[in-house]
Amino acid sequence: MDETKINLPDCCISCTACITACPVTAATHKFRGPKMVGPVQSRLHFADDEMDSTLYLCSNCKNCDIACPSSVPISTMNMLARAKYYETHKHTQRDAILGHPEKMGWLLERMPLGAFFANVGASIGTSLGMVKAMGLADERPLPQFASETFGSMLKRKKQAVLDKKVVFFPGCVINYNEPQVGMDFVEVMNQNGYEVLTEDDFVCCGSPLVTTGYMAEAKRNATKNSHLIKQCIDKGYPILTICTSCSLMLVQEYHELFQDEIPDLEENAKHIFDASEFLMDIAQQDQLNTNFGEVNHKFIYHAPCHLRAQGIGLPSLELLRLVPGLQIDDIDAGCCGISGNYGYKAENYERSMKIGKNLVNAVKESCVDTVLTDCGTCRNQISHGAQVKVKHPMTILAESYKNKQ
Amino acid sequence: MKACDVVVIGGGISGILAAIAAAKKGKSVTMLRYGYGAFEIGGGLIDLMAYPNNKKESSSLKNCINTLPNDHPYSKLGLQRVEAAVEFLLELTKEEGYAYEGSVDELHWVPTAVGTMKPTGLYPKSFDAQVLKKADTIYLVDFKGLKDYYAKLTEKMLNKTIGKDKKYEIVTVDPRMEDAIGGRDIMIMDIARWLDTKEGQKDCANQLQAFVKPGAAIVFPQVLGTMPSYDAYDKMKSELQCDITEALCIPPSAAGMRLSRLLHNAARKHGVKIIEKARVNSAVITDGVCGAVVVSGGGKEHTYAAKSFILVTGGYYSGGLEVLDNNKIIEPIFNLPIKIMSQKEDEWANVELFSNQKQPFSLAGVMVNHEMCPVNEKGEKVLKNVFTAGRNLCGYDFCFEKSGNGVALASAYQAAASAMEV
Numbered sequence: 001m002d003e004t005k006i007n008l009p010d011c012c013i014s015c016t017a018c019i020t021a022c023p024v025t026a027a028t029h030k031f032r033g034p035k036m037v038g039p040v041q042s043r044l045h046f047a048d049d050e051m052d053s054t055l056y057l058c059s060n061c062k063n064c065d066i067a068c069p070s071s072v073p074i075s076t077m078n079m080l081a082r083a084k085y086y087e088t089h090k091h092t093q094r095d096a097i098l099g100h101p102e103k104m105g106w107l108l109e110r111m112p113l114g115a116f117f118a119n120v121g122a123s124i125g126t127s128l129g130m131v132k133a134m135g136l137a138d139e140r141p142l143p144q145f146a147s148e149t150f151g152s153m154l155k156r157k158k159q160a161v162l163d164k165k166v167v168f169f170p171g172c173v174i175n176y177n178e179p180q181v182g183m184d185f186v187e188v189m190n191q192n193g194y195e196v197l198t199e200d201d202f203v204c205c206g207s208p209l210v211t212t213g214y215m216a217e218a219k220r221n222a223t224k225n226s227h228l229i230k231q232c233i234d235k236g237y238p239i240l241t242i243c244t245s246c247s248l249m250l251v252q253e254y255h256e257l258f259q260d261e262i263p264d265l266e267e268n269a270k271h272i273f274d275a276s277e278f279l280m281d282i283a284q285q286d287q288l289n290t291n292f293g294e295v296n297h298k299f300i301y302h303a304p305c306h307l308r309a310q311g312i313g314l315p316s317l318e319l320l321r322l323v324p325g326l327q328i329d330d331i332d333a334g335c336c337g338i339s340g341n342y343g344y345k346a347e348n349y350e351r352s353m354k355i356g357k358n359l360v361n362a363v364k365e366s367c368v369d370t371v372l373t374d375c376g377t378c379r380n381q382i383s384h385g386a387q388v389k390v391k392h393p394m395t396i397l398a399e400s401y402k403n404k405q
Numbered sequence: 406m407k408a409c410d411v412v413v414i415g416g417g418i419s420g421i422l423a424a425i426a427a428a429k430k431g432k433s434v435t436m437l438r439y440g441y442g443a444f445e446i447g448g449g450l451i452d453l454m455a456y457p458n459n460k461k462e463s464s465s466l467k468n469c470i471n472t473l474p475n476d477h478p479y480s481k482l483g484l485q486r487v488e489a490a491v492e493f494l495l496e497l498t499k500e501e502g503y504a505y506e507g508s509v510d511e512l513h514w515v516p517t518a519v520g521t522m523k524p525t526g527l528y529p530k531s532f533d534a535q536v537l538k539k540a541d542t543i544y545l546v547d548f549k550g551l552k553d554y555y556a557k558l559t560e561k562m563l564n565k566t567i568g569k570d571k572k573y574e575i576v577t578v579d580p581r582m583e584d585a586i587g588g589r590d591i592m593i594m595d596i597a598r599w600l601d602t603k604e605g606q607k608d609c610a611n612q613l614q615a616f617v618k619p620g621a622a623i624v625f626p627q628v629l630g631t632m633p634s635y636d637a638y639d640k641m642k643s644e645l646q647c648d649i650t651e652a653l654c655i656p657p658s659a660a661g662m663r664l665s666r667l668l669h670n671a672a673r674k675h676g677v678k679i680i681e682k683a684r685v686n687s688a689v690i691t692d693g694v695c696g697a698v699v700v701s702g703g704g705k706e707h708t709y710a711a712k713s714f715i716l717v718t719g720g721y722y723s724g725g726l727e728v729l730d731n732n733k734i735i736e737p738i739f740n741l742p743i744k745i746m747s748q749k750e751d752e753w754a755n756v757e758l759f760s761n762q763k764q765p766f767s768l769a770g771v772m773v774n775h776e777m778c779p780v781n782e783k784g785e786k787v788l789k790n791v792f793t794a795g796r797n798l799c800g801y802d803f804c805f806e807k808s809g810n811g812v813a814l815a816s817a818y819q820a821a822a823s824a825m826e827v
Contacts, residue, residue: 013722016657017441020594020631020665029585029595036589054588066682069417069440069723251705269704284407311439311682311702332673 009039009077011070018074021067023335024057027354031057034064038074041081055081059339059348059355060211062248062309076256083215091213094135098341099212101143102204105176108145109152115145137349140384143177143376150179154186154198162195166278167232167239169225171246172204173376181391184398185242185275191401192279192289197237199228205249208341210257222254223262229272230264239272242394244307244374245340247274252310274307276315276374276393283319293403294325295396300368301330302359302382304375305339316374316393323400328372333362338381353385360385372396408710409433409678411824414685414698414738415717415725417442419795419813419820421668421677423715426493426821428675435709436672437683437700440723441665448627448653449660451494451505452803453487453526453811454479455512460761463524466509466811476744476800478812481775482819484509487811490818494527501667503633506530517653518554518626520562526811529660531629531638536648537563540622542572544647546613547626549579552590553655554626563624576616578609596628597659600637610644619646627654633667683707685718688739695791698738713790713827715820716741716771716779720796726770734769739791741779744799745769763802770799777820790827792820 018034019025025033037052055078064074097104108114122142125131131138150170166189174182186196202225206218229239229250241247251269259265273281282288301317308314320328336356337343343352353360363371363386370389371382379390413424416438424436456462457469466479466487473480479487488509498505507513507527514522514534522534537543543563547556556575563573580599585591599605617623629637629651642649651660672679680700689697689708697710716738718725726743727735732750734743746765747753753766774780777792794816796803803809 014656015443015722016445019592020445020657020662021441025589026598028588029582029591030588032589067441069442069719071439071684252702255704266704270706308681311680311684311700312707313678313680313683330673 009042009072012039012072013070015069017067017069018064021063023061023063023337023355024059024351027337027351028057030054034058034074034078037081038064038077039072042077052081055085057351058082059342061305061335061339063305063335066305066309073256076253079210080215080257082213083210086213086215092135094345095212097134097136098344099209099214099217100204101172101176101208105145105149105172108176109149115147118145132346135346137344137346137352139349140343140380142344143173143380145176146179148179150175150182151198151200153179153183154196157183157186159186159190159195162190162193164193165195165197165237167237168196168198169202169205169229169239169241169246169250169272170198171241171243172208173243178376178392181242181395184392185240185394187398188275188279188394188401189240191291192282192287199232201228205246207245207249207253210249210253211340211342215257219258219261222258225250226254226262226264226268229268233268233271238278239268240275240278241272242275242374242392243376244274244304244310245377247272248306248310274310274312274315274374276319277312280315280318283322288322289401290322291404292323292397292400293405295323295400295403296325297370298327298368299370299372299396300363300366301328301393302336302371302373302378303330303332304373304378305335307374316372320372320393320396323396326396326400329366331359331362331366331371333359335359336378336381336385338377340377343377343381352381356381356385363388408697408712409435410712411435411715411821412437412698412709412711412713413715413717415719415723415795416440416679417717417719417723417795417813418444418447418664418668418810419717419719419817420715421672422494422814423717423794423817423821423824424677425497425668425671425675426818427825428672428677430825432825433678434676435678435680435711437680437685437698437709439682439684443719443723444661444665445657447661447664447810448658449529449662449664450515450525450532450653451507451527451810451814452524452807453491453507453509455524455807456805460805463512465511466526474800476772478773478798478801478816479808480800481773481777482815483775486819487815490815491527493818494814497671498633498667501633501671503529503635503663503667515653516559516563516624516650518559518655520559520566522566523653524807529635529663531635531649531651532653532660533650536622536650537567537624540571540648542574542618542621543567544617544621544623545573545575546623547575547577548591548596548628549577550582550585550591551580551593551596551626553593559624559652574616576613578612580605581608592657593627593654593659594631594657594662596626597631597662600628601630601632606637606640610641613641613645617645617647622648622650625649625651627651627659629659631659631662631666633663633670685738688714690739690788693787694789695739713792713824715817715824716791716793716797717795717817717820718797720770723796725797736771736797739779739788741771741787741793742781743769744772763805767802767804768800771797772799775819776823777816778823790824792823794820
């Protein structure tokens with residue numbers, strides 16, 4: 001299809017595939033569904049300034065985009081409409097927090113024992129009802145902050161200086177909440193002869209900003225990141241992420257939201273990879289270090305929606321299948337329901353769990369003790385819902401290399 | 406670059422059937438899918454053929470296949486190959502626990518939401534107009550709040566199509582979906598999801614038992630579940646002691662969702678590697694052989710190599726065929742030769758939309774030989790290891806003939822068989 005037509009709602013032929021694929025539509029009859037809220041409403045903007053009254057229910061999980069045979073970026077239309085609404089309406093303090101995970105992390109990093117007090121504070125806040133009062137779901141644990149950021153850990157690590165280099169875009173979850181997963185990634189890359197660099201000035205990719213309607217800020221972040229990414233690419237370094245929402249944002253959503261407004265987006269996208277995608281690419285050229293040690297364990301794999309939306313298949317699953325002793329099945333049980341910060345909002349908690357029920361039940365039925373998935377918030381949702389351990393595939397790959405040594 | 410045996414380009418009904426057919430024979434198959442195809446519009450039935458030449462005389466495929474034009478996909482395939490494909494589909498649906506019925510020998514008639522009868526070929530057993538003919542009393546089930554179905558209209562038309570001598574009664578079930586009020590209207594899909602659950606089935610059957618007397622026939626809109634299972638159908642039938650048929654309704658079609666899910670499950674079970682949201686934009690071709698296809702979007706490219714390729718990207722709506730400004734129709738990935746009925750744009754469509762002739766624009770498409778291998782006007786193969794199926798093909802008007810999913814099935818099955826021999 002003609003690339004220039006991609007953003008036109010008129011590409012929608014009302015085939016209704018999106019409606020059947022939308023997990024929010026399945027969970028609540030209140031939501032009018034992706035077709036009505038996205039392309040149909042977009043056609044009516046000239047007549048009506050108000051946002052669709054059910055737009056707040058869209059989780060931006062992108063299952064509508066995956067289902068659409070006509071390349072309508074339905075979820076992005078929804079996010080643009082949400083942003084338009086917030087041009088004239090005030091955000092709540094809750095949205096300010098959820099939209100800016102990086103600010104919180106940045107502050108805590110600079111306070112002595114900041115992460116410790118934030119975590120204690122969150123649990124006290126939950127028991128005192130303060131979390132609920134702010135409009136956050138208090139039924140689920142808030143993400144825990146790590147005592148040291150990934151950036152700081154990487155600086156302490158003595159990596160060998162290698163010819164081949166990649167630049168890592170850690171994202172907020174890895175940098176502030178799960179830095180060890182980032183270090184596992186560094187180990188995997190080192191094993192493959194790549195030195196991992198990072199760029200201190202990277203800012204949040206902007207995904208949580210877009211879903212909470214802070215579009216101007218998201219654009220500022222996109223501008224800054226794109227500029228830095230361009231500089232790395234000019235030096236010949238590919239950009240890697242291990243957070244599928246970050247990579248979706250950097251590669252695809254920047255393009256959908258800001259094309260013609262920010263330079264180099266299309267060229268940058270060619271050099272930004274999900275880490276497993278990158279590793280599978282080098283595996284295709286027989287360059288992957290396949291010196292994997294045994295990991296005798298049975299896992300199931302959950303494919304994050306934001307990975308499925310990227311058109312690159314499930315590269316982590318394929319990598320994991322190369323590890324001897326490891327048994328893994330793709331659970332294929334749909335959206336987990338948390339969709340970034342969506343499930344952290346008090347009013348969305350129940351719906352979020354309802355969306356994820358199919359997945360949670362499937363995990364329970366599988367009787368495995370560990371689920372593997374690439375997305376940080378999926379990990380939180382699955383461990384909360386199914387009470388199992390949930391790890392990033394990179395952690396298992398790092399373990400496998402280690403088992404060989 | 407590591408090659409798999411077969412890459413299927415497209416994930417509609419033709420693509421997924423071709424992928425399953427090859428994977429079932431032990432081939433390594435990658436399916437590049439952009440969108441979920443037309444299952445939700447298609448209605449879940451496999452129409453084989455109903456109107457071969459005009460709208461006045463219906464005919465089963467077996468009776469008319471010899472009268473079809475030479476470039477019709479069925480003429481290329483021949484009856485035997487179509488029958489083998491039908492057998493494959495019946496077997497596959499049985500294995501997946503949601504057996505279809507039907508054959509090329511006769512037409513099967515299905516009631517629609519407006520009380521007319523529609524001919525089809527292969528169908529889930531919950532679609533059957535015959536039960537209405539046999540019954541003296543016909544109950545029409547309506548659902549409180551459902552906006553996509555008008556039982557009164559169905560009743561009015563059934564008086565004409567089935568007969569005035571029968572007793573018709575509308576019975577209304579409350580699906581208890583109060584939260585839909587002020588949100589979206591209740592759709593067929595919502596009721597069908599309710600009837601996926603044991604609680605919904607029980608509630609619905611209990612409500613109906615108050616009105617329905619055993620021994621009658623019941624017409625449901627197409628709501629008996631979204632999963633490939635006869636659970637809801639069996640439950641209603643046994644609890645109410647009546648014959649049951651579903652009526653075809655407007656999209657999204659619950660039976661289309663069932664078929665989509667069934668084929669997705671089967672593809673995964675047989676090891677098809679499915680790459681979602683992967684749009685193929687070009688091919689790497691050397692000396693009349695395709696080595697790989699390139700998926701691109703947002704600046705990025707990924708290459709998929711294979712021994713053979715099956716092109717099933719559909720027609721105008723899905724971009725499998727494109728009409729350019731200069732009145733040329735192209736197939737954009739391989740630029741395969743296209744047969745068109747006329748060079749003049751004003752001869753592409755009949756004056757009447759619902760005319761008694763096939764639409765010339767519908768007959769345009771890729772020319773193939775009996776192997777479903779694309780050929781030029783002289784009948785020579787243009788690419789040795791590429792095969793195509795479904796709406797990419799020329800020579801049939803699926804809408805007029807009521808042959809869409811049937812041609813998809815038969816040509817996809819043949820394309821898979823040909824691809825395996827490369």
